[in-house]
Amino acid sequence: MTRLVALVLIVAGALIATAVFAQTWPERVAHSPLDALRGTTPVNTEGHPPPIPQPRNRSERGVRNYPEQPPLIPHAIEGYRIDLNSNKCLSCHARARTGESGAPMLSITHFMDRNGQVLASVSPRRYFCTQCHVSQYEVTAPISNNFVDIDSLLTGVQPGARR
Ligand code: HEC
Numbered sequence: 480m481t482r483l484v485a486l487v488l489i490v491a492g493a494l495i496a497t498a499v500f501a502q503t504w505p506e507r508v509a510h511s512p513l514d515a516l517r518g519t520t521p522v523n524t525e526g527h528p529p530p531i532p533q534p535r536n537r538s539e540r541g542v543r544n545y546p547e548q549p550p551l552i553p554h555a556i557e558g559y560r561i562d563l564n565s566n567k568c569l570s571c572h573a574r575a576r577t578g579e580s581g582a583p584m585l586s587i588t589h590f591m592d593r594n595g596q597v598l599a600s601v602s603p604r605r606y607f608c609t610q611c612h613v614s615q616y617e618v619t620a621p622i623s624n625n626f627v628d629i630d631s632l633l634t635g636v637q638p639g640a641r642r
């Protein structure tokens with residue numbers, strides 16, 4: 480008998496908890512600052528995904544944000560393969576190809592091994608280009624930031640900047 484009472488109590492407790500949770504769910508989701516996949520759409524409704532953005536495809540090279548930055552890829556790279564047998568990027572950016580492609584050559588650092596020894600061809604460390612270089616899409620950033628260019632920082636344009 481006591482077992483039956485305990486069972487009834489557990490089931491009732493679970494039902495109440497579910498009801499309370501279901502009521503507060505949408506509010507909780509609405510308060511999350513950023514949910515990349517579902518946004519504020521409750522789990523029991525279908526979301527409306529935003530349209531797929533266009534890749535940035537320009538002929539100008541971008542300004543680097545700091546000297547050591549791997550430059551951003553200014554052109555679309557969809558379908559460019561990089562694997563053991565082929566590297567599409569090198570078909571334009573390799574030293575011997577830059578004449579016909581008009582693409583900038585990889586810098587000398589891409590030929591150096593980890594000891595700074597310069598090799599005859601691209602170092603394996605720099606073979607998988609998209610490990611460091613990324614293309615861009617025409618989108619507005621979901622989160623703003625207060626990045627300041629080093630030149631602005633050095634000229635003291637930024638209030639409170641040290642010199
Ligand atoms: C069809 C030739 C071609 C292919 C293939 C190609 N690129 Fe390019 N790339 C260019 C040209 C030309 C530029 C110069 C800017 C422009 O015209 O878009 C460039 C610019 C760049 C830059 C900017 C360099 C700088 O100093 O700002 C990077 C980085 C780059 N490419 C990386 C890549 C990577 C990584 C791949 C492979 C995923 C790739 N490219 C494939 C032709 C190519």
Ligand code: HEC
Binds near residue numbers: 547550569572587605
């Ligand atoms: C480990 C990171 C890394 C990898 C992998 C890498 N790069 Fe770079 N790349 C950089 C950095 C950092 C720079 C800027 C400083 C420099 O030149 O080393 C750069 C510069 C460049 C430049 C501009 C050169 C110039 O003189 O303006 C091009 C073009 C480029 N990379 C293409 C490529 C291609 C194509 C590949 C693949 C074969 C590749 N990179 C692989 C980090 C990388």
